[in-house]
Amino acid sequence: MYLSDLSLAQLKKELQQQGIRLRIGPFVVSLKSSIASVQSCLSLLYDSYPLALDEGFSDFHIRLDTPPSYRRFYKPQVRFYFDEREPFKPLPIAHAFPLFEWGLNWCIAKYVHQYLIIHSAVLEKNGKAIILPGAPGAGKSTLCAAMMLRGWRLLSDEMALISPSGQRVRPIPRPVALKNDSIEIIRAFDKSAVLGPKSYDTSKGTVAHLRPTHDCITRADEDVNVRFVIMPKYQKDSHTKFMQLAKPEMLNQLIRNSFNYNVMRESGFDAACKLLDQSECFDLVYSDLGDVIKHLDELVMF
Amino acid sequence: MSQCLLIDILGNVEKLSSLTLSQWDLLVRQSRSANLLGKLYYILIEQNYFDRIPEAVKKHFFSENKYFEAQQSSIEWEVENLKHALRHVDTPVVLLKGAAYIKAKLKAGDGRIFNDIDILVTAQSIEKVEEALKKHGWLSTHLDEYDQKYYRKWMHEIPPLKHYQRKTVLDIHHNILPRTSKNTPDSQKLIDASIPIDETGKLRVLSDVDMFIHSATHLFHEGEFNHGLRDLVDMEQLLSENIRTDFKKDLFDRAEELGLQWPVQYAFVYIDKILNRKLIGDTDLKLKKKLKNKRGLAVIHWVYSSAFMSFHKSCAKAFTPVALWLLYIRGHWLKMPLYLLLPHLFHKAFKKDTVTPL
Numbered sequence: 001m002y003l004s005d006l007s008l009a010q011l012k013k014e015l016q017q018q019g020i021r022l023r024i025g026p027f028v029v030s031l032k033s034s035i036a037s038v039q040s041c042l043s044l045l046y047d048s049y050p051l052a053l054d055e056g057f058s059d060f061h062i063r064l065d066t067p068p069s070y071r072r073f074y075k076p077q078v079r080f081y082f083d084e085r086e087p088f089k090p091l092p093i094a095h096a097f098p099l100f101e102w103g104l105n106w107c108i109a110k111y112v113h114q115y116l117i118i119h120s121a122v123l124e125k126n127g128k129a130i131i132l133p134g135a136p137g138a139g140k141s142t143l144c145a146a147m148m149l150r151g152w153r154l155l156s157d158e159m160a161l162i163s164p165s166g167q168r169v170r171p172i173p174r175p176v177a178l179k180n181d182s183i184e185i186i187r188a189f190d191k192s193a194v195l196g197p198k199s200y201d202t203s204k205g206t207v208a209h210l211r212p213t214h215d216c217i218t219r220a221d222e223d224v225n226v227r228f229v230i231m232p233k234y235q236k237d238s239h240t241k242f243m244q245l246a247k248p249e250m251l252n253q254l255i256r257n258s259f260n261y262n263v264m265r266e267s268g269f270d271a272a273c274k275l276l277d278q279s280e281c282f283d284l285v286y287s288d289l290g291d292v293i294k295h296l297d298e299l300v301m302f
Numbered sequence: 303m304s305q306c307l308l309i310d311i312l313g314n315v316e317k318l319s320s321l322t323l324s325q326w327d328l329l330v331r332q333s334r335s336a337n338l339l340g341k342l343y344y345i346l347i348e349q350n351y352f353d354r355i356p357e358a359v360k361k362h363f364f365s366e367n368k369y370f371e372a373q374q375s376s377i378e379w380e381v382e383n384l385k386h387a388l389r390h391v392d393t394p395v396v397l398l399k400g401a402a403y404i405k406a407k408l409k410a411g412d413g414r415i416f417n418d419i420d421i422l423v424t425a426q427s428i429e430k431v432e433e434a435l436k437k438h439g440w441l442s443t444h445l446d447e448y449d450q451k452y453y454r455k456w457m458h459e460i461p462p463l464k465h466y467q468r469k470t471v472l473d474i475h476h477n478i479l480p481r482t483s484k485n486t487p488d489s490q491k492l493i494d495a496s497i498p499i500d501e502t503g504k505l506r507v508l509s510d511v512d513m514f515i516h517s518a519t520h521l522f523h524e525g526e527f528n529h530g531l532r533d534l535v536d537m538e539q540l541l542s543e544n545i546r547t548d549f550k551k552d553l554f555d556r557a558e559e560l561g562l563q564w565p566v567q568y569a570f571v572y573i574d575k576i577l578n579r580k581l582i583g584d585t586d587l588k589l590k591k592k593l594k595n596k597r598g599l600a601v602i603h604w605v606y607s608s609a610f611m612s613f614h615k616s617c618a619k620a621f622t623p624v625a626l627w628l629l630y631i632r633g634h635w636l637k638m639p640l641y642l643l644l645p646h647l648f649h650k651a652f653k654k655d656t657v658t659p660l
Contacts, residue, residue, distance in 0.1 A: 028358075055322070055323065056323045056324060056327070057326055057327045057356065057358045058327055059362070084615055111362070111366075112361075113369060114361055114364055114365055262372060263369050263372040264368070265372055
């Protein structure tokens, strides 16, 4: 059974009552919400995700709600509950759906230490995965969104789940969070891109989420070998340039961009080293999305 | 089986065999809420139960244990730093609670997740200790002037220190109860009886009986019960690991010497009641009689029984919030006389949240 098997009315009802159990990559997420924007964004962006049976084990219990108080009428807010705990401060209700996405990232980074988790986008073609770590603002999400729209399989736009052996990466496909200018860039790049509504004035500026392609979701159980680790950087008017990067330097980058290296310690270090042993590492500068994807296609051709 | 699965399981691990997946789901949530997931992992391994757990559940235990292992090595490192920072200060450094259980390699330390490192030093040395730690990067967290004064004048500890780089928090005590409490023991007695755990003899843990007494005293003077059940499990483990025959007698003798009998008695009562043990045997008639005869105890027992169940909504009862409120009042009441308590609660209730400077 898939989320799209429920009508919007059914989905709303279930989200308000017993909740739905959504399969997202290796996790089952139990979700409740009475907030209309959360309900409609789920129905739009998560439509092809499978639902788990009613009874069973959920990895995370998440609820997004407006608590019953005067705030329901005056500048209403959204609260994020992880089971019963509230790990974050409430946000304006217009940021409810982004809060779900950020909150789920937090759950994974905090409670999933069977993987080394690296803040990066991951995409695959021809059985070869590319990990794209990058500082916020470097254009990693934009590149990732464009690659997906050109037929790459998205494993994640936000986090690489690296197996302790360091060789495989586990998919956790989710809607791609696009920020500020990249929202219109992606809309122009591919007219068929399905985007959720914009949330303005969040801590990351304006945010909108791009629906993952059907293929990413149906193949969410297939883990992949990593072959390339590439640090992308958007630079206005520049040509596409790949520059080989020394592995020790890239190791530093992976560790710096890891969410749980402090917990993984030696096993995290080993996993990162093995990952780099089998990967080629590059710095990448680009400005033209079409051109850089052509180059990336060639990279995984053979 | 009751709704409070975690308590059922802690009372009898065999009950796990009949759990459905959705009950496992509730058990993990309750355990996480009670901060007992890591401990439960070790309990299940010890009881040879771990292999029978569904795979989906196992990974949460593994993940929590990974976190515990990281914490363990961070504790080792912090304790080394602490020893180094205090090497010229003339005081033994007695580790308390979590850090002590881990450094003394006790079962109560296995899987125990905690935030702060607690230490006990002599009252005379406390200023030198603070000064030495500041030089090594541990800075005071409570910048509010009222808090600073309150801690230093009335409490048994100075305001917590946080390392500016590693962010670890140190609680430095010169006693185990506030100066203002009528139960405050002579802390020198605790320090004198402490056991060295390193070659220099500087680093120490409380003696086995004092460790139990401290945990019980702390728990039953506490106004907030976030870790109540976890602390009760700690004490049950301290007892079950101490198999020497005269331990119980020594424990009560020592408690009497320190004037802390009642917290120890309470600990026994609630380990029996909540964790389904039989510590108070039929032979302990004296203790049984003592606990039975006090009528005023009925309310207090209701308060504590509710509080031990308050770690997750699925365990709480209708009047749990009332019980927790009473416990909060009781906690303060035990720690200070009314003429100090009322102005303090007044200040806490009406002070504006100050914005901490970045």
